[in-house]
Amino acid sequence: MFVLRVNSMQDLKELSKKLLEQKQVSAILGYEHGRRGPRPVFVTEVADCERLVFDHRCVHNLAAYLSPRRTLVAQLGRLAVVVKACDARAVAGLIRESQLKREDVVLIGVRCGGVVRDPNGAEQLSADNVAPRCLECDKREPALADHLVGEPKPPPPGSASRDARLSEIEALSPGERLTLWTSLLSRCTRCHACRQVCPMCFCERCIADKTQPTWIETSPHARGNLAWHLTRALHLAGRCVNCGECERACPAHIPLGLLNRKVARVVAERYGYRVTDDPSTPTPIGAYRLDDEQEFIQ
């Protein structure tokens, strides 16, 4: 597979047409304009490639569709997928964890200078509307891609990353933190949108759905919600690609990304591990070192 370096959105369309025409793939998974901003689209006809777009409102992490539990998508056959750097990290995660073979997917990398919080957002990316997670991302283009399109992008505007909020929370007393999180999580109705949209939540049967025994109570009460969100964050330790989809999908507007961010920082500090789009590195939770810090163990 050769790397084609092209420089405009027209080239995204041309490349997609070529991939379809040459039968390298049977569908392109990219973005189209919807009534409320861009949204995912599966293009199977060459003519429909004209619908493909990419801009700073293409927030969605399309890697979620590559998980083996998406049976309808699997029926389409081999896909080419438009990926930002964060999305490529998810693709790498799927490959790393044997959910996907590298050769089964064509990655159309797009250069990305950050996206807005909500696809239905503003025409211009600004410090006010940029997704905070993009300020925590220093990859402007995915390395894993087969093709790369778009002009080189500057880093996203703004400086309001979530680390300030993390430090604020960390400065509270344990009691205050528990009150804060109990209150935030009380809005959860356990729709599990955070799980369903997550490209890394691909378990055949999630621990939250298991009933024999019921480890995580399914009721949206304080107990069930805390157990679920802590477990979700932990199960994504060293796996979360910081695409922010969980938080965006949450109909209760719970700042779920804070939990993931916290865990990512712990993993980075303790194990020097950052999630990248290199599928060959093992996840920190699946690996260990004999001399891992154990200051907390008596």
Place this chain on the structure above:
Amino acid sequence: MNLYQPHLVRIEEMVDETLDTRTFKLSFEHAAVGEKFDFKAGQFGEYSVFGAGECTFCIASPPTRKGYIEASFKVVGKVTRAMRRLNVGDTMGFRGPYGNHFPLDQMRGKNLLFIAGGIGLAPVRCVIWNALDLRDQFQDVTIIYGARSVADLVYQRELEDWARRSDVRLYQCVDPGGETPDWKGAVCFVPSLVEKVAPSPHDAYAIVCGPPIMITFTLPLLEKLGFASDRVYTTLENRMKCGLGKCGRCNIGSVYVCKDGPVFTAAQLKTLPPEY
């Protein structure tokens, strides 16, 4: 007491039908509830094990026998596993009866054909005993029953009873490979046995219950034999929670299994989308 709250019932007896199938005989803890309780053959209930949840089964005993109900269950999931751990004297919950029933009034004076496979005999058994308890109201009673193996035949003592009766014709089969040396019945699948027995559709009603694959092959056979599809009855099961037409999960198109079913005619099945 709201409509989701069960009555308390006590396990009076239990019978192991097969290795994984057991029948409970249950009586209402509050005598007044038991006295008022009435149902029709084919209706179902929601049985609870407190701490595990609720499960939907037909009432396997006939309405002609008052003072108790029976439920036969196979260990499959969380609730049935919990049921398996209960003992005689333990308390369960019961809500019901729910759903429609077999139209025994219409069947009066007619020939009855029962076809069942495996634990599908449970709902059929309820109608069989109902009819046999009112034996003079019905003409011929023919029962065709099969299971995977001899060990999987449920209600064995009742099968022996029916075999001895002169007013019941009983044909039994087990799947090839499931027979024992002393097995006297046929060795074939239920539909093949139906074909061999070739029951007459004349003035007859058929009640068919069993695994989907058996139903799939038996219904066309009955049609070929001349049974009108509105005289062939079966029961459907879909996952249910409330049994009251509210929780929204048992519907097949616009038909709610918990309210419009569980008893359907073969004619009705033909009009349903394939979501059962």
Place this chain on the structure above:
Amino acid sequence: MNTRRTLSTADLGALVGDLIAAGTTVVAPIRFVDQGRASIEYGPVQSPDEMDLDGPQPSRSLKEAVFPPTEVLFRWRQAKSAVEIEEVPVSFKETVVVGARPCDAAALEILDRVMGWDFRDELWFGRRQATTVLALACTRCDESCFCTAVGLSPASTRGADWFLTPVEGGFEVEVLTLKGQALLERHKARCPEAEGSTTKRVADLEQEVRAHLDVRPDRIRAWLETHFDDALWKRLALRCHGCGACAFVCPTCHCFDMVDEPDGIDGGARRRNWDTCQSALFTLHGSGYNPRKDQAARFRQRILHKFAIYPKRFGEVLCTGCGRCVRVCAAGMDLVAILAEIGRTAAERGGSA
């Protein structure tokens, strides 16, 4: 019953204050801000100042005021083989909802049908009875609103006990039900009779909403009833994540799960929790067999339930056009566009072919 009154903004605040002082729960739209992300939700207010009646539609529907996301159905205590059941009350504390959107108020009445057919859900009707709904005419909409396509409007009074229409300095009040009348009796002093005039309806807004989606629900139903196996379902469901956020924010989705939660070895509670037909587990049999095998089947169920099954069983569409499912969908599933497409196809093929 239709009594016209006026209510100044200050008097509405005072009325809410009175209600709270008298121990009545007042539920109203409240603004939350977290990490620069603002949202409006219905919730109990402690003071009239917390209400935000001018903001956009609350992001979750009003149904949770009557149908909580989780509720205890009963509790049990067990000692050896003996079980005792502790009932939960079916009468509830008086609640007044201030500023319900017309789409949310109407949903309550639509849901009365399924909650009351044959078996009467005392928990639902207990809360319904204890809840007085003061609905508020919409003064704004966004591209996802389509109430006019399902027989409602930004000024629809359905399901409301009082209907407030914003006017200069306050509201014009229509008292629509006996329950509304009872509330009026207690707070008459704050609501002087309206002088002669009739409310100017928000006709412009209605036109704007109509422009988003103009379909005939009967045609949609006819098409749905005859196109169970249409290729449309797979195509549309491709992008669906199967998360069910749409169902959880929907004012009319009412499916639920029932679970036992032991609180020790000797007791516990059976609860009912919101559930969604979008989850694969929803219809999964114990045997492992699932009659709705893929997301296409599950998505079809949602559309069919709303626009074909409920109309057939209960005579009305199970949708109030609030547009929340469109706004909340992370994958850009767009019910407005989907209904428009079905409407177009149905019109072209005359609803049957």
Place this chain on the structure above:
Amino acid sequence: MSAPGADGTVSFEPRIIAFVCNWCTYTGADLAGTSRLPMAPNVRIIRLPCTGRIDTLFILKAFERGADGVIVSGCHPADCHYTSGNYHARRRFAIFRELMEFVGIDPRRVTFSWVSASEGGKWAEVVNGTTERVRQLGPFETYPGRVRSAGE
């Protein structure tokens, strides 16, 4: 559970659940018992094959069901019966501990320790130390939605 003492202060006996590995800590605890070492009676032991088997949900479940403190203990590094179970567990608990702390579950309520089969004395220290520490912290009534069975 708690009753005013003679001096008017409330005495509180914490309930502590210990998840321990079968090979080292359980044997160590057994040694502590047979050695008649004085130990607080507040700890209930649940034996598991290995610290690698101790899911973080066990800790949450214990708190949900009324535990005031939790002990997780297993073989020292390099001593795992299954070679590496404790190394994996060490990473998992390191992350989980900080996550718990972040949401406000006081990490002083959870003791992680390595106790070998010969360290009966250390086990007694872990038990007594944890009991005393949790006693100071008081009952964990603030754990969200905590249930407690009747008779407590």
